Structure formats: structure tokens, C-alpha cells
Amino acid sequence: MKFNPGFDIQPTYEPLGFQYGQNVFGPEVENRSLDAIRKNLMEPTCDGPAVVYSIAMDVGNDDDKQNMIERNLLYGAVTYAKGTLGKEPIRSQGHIHAVSPSCGMSTCEVYEIWSGAAYIYMQETAQDHPGRCFAVYAKPGDIVIVPPGWAHATIVADITQNLTFGAWCVRDYGFDYDEVRAHKGVAWFPIVNENRIDFIANQFYQKSQLIVKEPRIYEEFGIRKGIPIYQQFVENPDLFLFVSQPQLAKEKWENFIP
Numbered sequence: 283m284k285f286n287p288g289f290d291i292q293p294t295y296e297p298l299g300f301q302y303g304q305n306v307f308g309p310e311v312e313n314r315s316l317d318a319i320r321k322n323l324m325e326p327t328c329d330g331p332a333v334v335y336s337i338a339m340d341v342g343n344d345d346d347k348q349n350m351i352e353r354n355l356l357y358g359a360v361t362y363a364k365g366t367l368g369k370e371p372i373r374s375q376g377h378i379h380a381v382s383p384s385c386g387m388s389t390c391e392v393y394e395i396w397s398g399a400a401y402i403y404m405q406e407t408a409q410d411h412p413g414r415c416f417a418v419y420a421k422p423g424d425i426v427i428v429p430p431g432w433a434h435a436t437i438v439a440d441i442t443q444n445l446t447f448g449a450w451c452v453r454d455y456g457f458d459y460d461e462v463r464a465h466k467g468v469a470w471f472p473i474v475n476e477n478r479i480d481f482i483a484n485q486f487y488q489k490s491q492l493i494v495k496e497p498r499i500y501e502e503f504g505i506r507k508g509i510p511i512y513q514q515f516v517e518n519p520d521l522f523l524f525v526s527q528p529q530l531a532k533e534k535w536e537n538f539i540p
């Protein structure tokens with residue numbers, strides 16, 4: 283199943299990337315190779331595709347760019363290969379959003395799945411005790427928020443399909459890999475087990491519990507389900523200001539449940 287991203291962008295699969303329609307801007311994709319992410323995998327020497335995912339940060343309609351810049355927001359798109367990385371499904375390496383100079387904080391990210399299926403995995407910290415850990419199972423049209431400062435990774439939940447998603451991010455984003463790499467990955471590794479994905483604990487962390495859950499509706503942020511989050515921005519350019527200014531949602535981050 284596919285979801286309309288709300289502007290004219292098409293994922294490509296060979297090679298992984300995106301095609302932009304008329305009056306749509308977007309960069310050359312940045313590829314994450316298997317060699318670049320090995321350190322964070324359960325089996326660092328595993329086989330898998332040479333390019334695991336391709337990232338296009340800052341995409342959208344030419345007409346909307348000024349509104350994005352004024353609010354210090356960018357829309358990113360990522361497409362993933364199908365298949366596995368050893369026993370694990372295809373997935374991202376995991377990172378924490380670095381403190382952005384513009385707001386002096388780590389920022390959040392608002393995801394929307396376009397095609398395929400995902401677990402958006404997140405844990406409160408990447409210290410020895412990872413805090414609360416969640417894996418949100420998301421299908422096309424589902425929206426998932428990762429709060430500021432949490433370590434997170436995107437997991438392909440159906441290895442027979444490519445996964446593609448869009449996400450609202452701060453423009454001066456940065457990725458911090460150190461703490462996740464120091465623990466040889468995130469706190470729970472996904473494992474392909476016939477037709478399902480199970481999770482096993484990464485021994486480099488203290489004991490934690492994983493909550494696997496369905497996505498929810500983020501009413502408290504005024505985000506509506508069934509309408510592309512890109513379109514929701516076009517209709518109300520201030521809707522995602524909490525992404526570039528996470529202090530606006532300070533109380534919502536306390537005890538946050540994705």
C-alpha cells in the first residue's frame with residue numbers, strides 16, 4: 283500500500299533514491315552503505331545490500347521553501363532497501379539528534395510512512411540504562427513522533443517491501459552516534475523470525491523492557507490523521523514549529539509515549 287506524500291516525489295529503488303516532480307526541489311541523495319553502519323549491527327560482519335538506505339534532506343515544493351526557511355524546518359525523505367542484514371531486517375544504524383545551535387536543544391522528528399512498513403524504534407537514552415524503549419509499528423499514512431534527545435532507529439518491518447517515509451526536522455540538524463556506537467547499537471535488536479519480527483536485548487545495556495505498540499493520534503500537537511503531514515504544514519505553516527523549537531512543547535516531552 284502507498285500513501286500520498288502531499289507533493290510530487292517518487293521513490294526509486296534501483297538505485298535507491300527519489301525522483302522530484304516539476305517545481306519540487308530536493309538534493310542528490312546521501313547513501314548509507316552497509317560498511318558505514320556495520321558497527322551498530324547485531325552481526326557486524328553480516329551480508330546485505332551495499333547501499334542500505336538513501337536520504338534526501340530538504341525536499342518540497344518550491345512555493346513552500348520560504349515558509350520552511352522562516353520556521354527553520356526541513357522535510358526529509360528516506361528510502362530503504364528490502365531484505366536483511368544477517369538475522370536483522372534492513373534498518374538504520376541509530377542516532378540521537380545533536381543539540382541544534384538555533385534552539386540550544388536536541389530536537390524531535392515527526393515521521394510519516396509513505397510505503398512499506400516500519401518499526402520506528404526509540405529509547406530514552408543511549409546510556410547504560412536506556413530508559414523506556416518503544417517500537418512503534420507503522421504503515422502507510424501512520425505518523426510517529428520521536429522526542430528530543432531519544433536514541434532512535436528505523437526498521438524495515440516487512441522485508442519483502444522497500445520502506446519510504448518523510449519526516450519534519452530542524453534545518454540545522456546534526457546526528458550524534460557516539461553513545462549508540464559505544465553500546466554497539468540500540469538496546470533492542472530486531473530479528474527476522476519467519477514472517478514476523480522479534481526483538482532481542484543488546485547485552486551492552488542494562489536490563490530494559492521493550493513496549494511494542496501501534497501508532498497513536500497526536501491530538502495534543504494538533505496533528506490530524508489521514509492528511510499528509512506535508513499538506514498539514516502547507517495549510518498551517520506554524521503547526522510543526524515545535525520541531526525547530528522543541529521548548530514550545532516542553533511539558534509534552536515529559537513522560538512522552540510515542
Ligand SMILES: O=P(O)(O)OC[C@H]1O[C@](O)(CO)[C@@H](O)[C@@H]1O
Nearest residue numbers: 314337358374375376377449457
Ligand atoms: O544517520 P543515520 O542514522 O544513518 O540516519 C539518517 C536518517 O535518519 C533519520 O533521522 C530518520 O531516522 C533521517 O531523517 C535521517 O536522514
